[in-house]
Amino acid sequence: DIQMTQSPSSLSASVGERVTITCQASQDISNFLSWYQQKPGKAPKLLIYDASNLGAGVPSRFSGSGSGTDFTFTISSLLPEDIATYYCQQCDSLPTFGGGTKVEIK
Amino acid sequence: QVQLVESGGGLVKPGGSLRLSCAASGFTFSDYYMSWIRQAPGKGLEWLSYISGRSGYTNSADSVKGRFTISRDNAKNSVYLQMDSLRAEDTAVYYCARGLRPSDYWGQGTLVTVSS
DSSP states (O other): OOOEEEEOSEEEEOTTOOEEEEEEESSOOTTOEEEEEEOTTSOOEEEEETTTEEOTTOOTTEEEEEETTEEEEEESSOOGGGOEEEEEEEOSSSOEEOOOEEEEEO | OOEEEEEOOEEEOTTOOEEEEEEEESSOGGGSOEEEEEEOTTSOEEEEEEEOSSSOOEEEOTTTTTTEEEEEETTTTEEEEEEOSOOGGGOEEEEEEEOSSSOOEEOOOEEEEEOO
C-alpha cells in the first residue's frame, strides 16, 4: 500500500496568514492526489484534484501543487471559515489518506 | 443536484452483520465509480472499497477484504456495503462517495457502532 505522510498534524495561524500543508507519498503517484476539507460533524468536501485542479465552486485562495512524491496545499489568506481538518488522498492505486492537518485560528 | 444518502447504520454486536445502502440522485449513476470510506470517532479517514460503474469491478482495503463486500444496483441508483464479522474497531461513520479520481461528492454518513 502507498503511505501518505502529511504534515503538520496541526497548526495555528492568524486570519489573513498564508497556510501551507505538505503531503509525501511513499512512492511515485504522478499527480493522482486530492485534497479534502472536513469541518466538525460534516462530510469531507473536495477542494483540489489531480494535485492542482480546483474543485467546483472552490475559492481561489485554495491551491495545490506537486507531482511524483511531494505535494503542497496552500491557503493564500486564511479566513475564519477555513477552520477545519484537511486531508490529502492518493488515488494512484488503492486509495489512501494522509493523517490530516487540523487548522485553527491563532 | 448530486445527492448521496446513506442508511442502514446502527448498533450491532461483535461478530454480527450489517448492510449499508447509499441512494444516489442528480447524476447518471452508472457512469461513475462509487466508493465507501469510514471515519472512526476522533480519527482520520480510511478508504474501504470501490466499485466501477458498469462492469462492477471492485477493490477493497486489506483491513476489510473478506469481511466487507461492495455491490451496486444501477437500476435502483444505489450502492451497498455488506459488512460481516463485525469487530469493535469497525465502529465509525461510514460515507459513500461518488467517483474515485477524485471522490467529488460525499453523503452525510451513517454511524455504525459495534458493541456488546
